[in-house]
Amino acid sequence: MKQTAFQPGDRVVLPPYGIGVVRGTCLRPVSGEAHAYYQVEFPNTASQAFVPVAAPDTAGMRAALTARDMPALLSSLKTSRLNLPRQWAARHRRVTEILVSGNPFELAILTCELRRWNVERGLPDLDRQAFRRAIKLLEQEVSGLHDPGAQDVQLLLSHAWNENPQHLGS
Template identity: 65%
Template sequence: MTPLKQTAFLPGDRVVLSPYGIGVVCGTCERPLGGQAQTYYQIEFPSTVSRAYIPVADPDCTGIRRALNAADLPELLDRLTRGSLNLPRQWSARHRLVTEILACGNPFELADLACELRRWNVQRGLPDLDRQAFRRALKLLEQEISDLPDQLAAQLCGLLQEVWNEPPNAAASAV
């Protein structure tokens, strides 16, 4: 798995923070906590009016990570097209694993999940909850790459839209 976490952020860095999504580090500020001033990263989320404050001393405790950048896109494309994930056939075990992957939000794991669920969709169609997970993975990936000013990002967004609209067994009938 590709490491995505880095603990030092600069103003203008794109970050991901669940459940807010993609945000931008605006700088640092001091806020009182227990009678002492603590330093926090101030994160703003362009698609909402939400703002988050992440402790500079321990940002990892919040699950914050750097958002994908253009250098990450070739690996992401590879995983979206050739990734694999050993999903359990039993629904409850599969649901637990899929829920963990979606909650973690690691884009490379999301791409592996999307690729595997697409494979299942092409082979036999997806049950409703798996289809919802598939679409959630695609939407999370799209949110992370849609504002990257890169040609490959635009191609990836197109691929995600194509896959989103692909009916079950579409690739099987096209082959």
């Protein structure tokens, strides 16, 4: 087998499954030919996935965030702005693109903007669902990191979800 970019024990993200751990590589027959695959297991489930070693990016697999990424992620969660369309259909398309991408920094920017909207005026149901989904995806990404920065991110995410809109005249 060729040298792999991911090693056993590496934390990876594989949309739509979420955070997984590379358990190793294996050969699997496809059309009578053996191909190398990463064997990825997902904690707390019996699920596993096999991702081609030759092209993990085509399956969307990427390395999970590390402690080094936490300061930038926290900054994005606190201060980012995203110009989301006000018209629901266009906004829904853009939000869905971000959620499906699984890019943690785009998710952080989306979370920051939806948090701002929630505090200013409250969120309609579908935007609130998107907000919750973005938070859950980010929580998955930082879970398992035992680092003060990761704890700060988790605390901010927990606080953001529990904030209530500010009502004028209250």
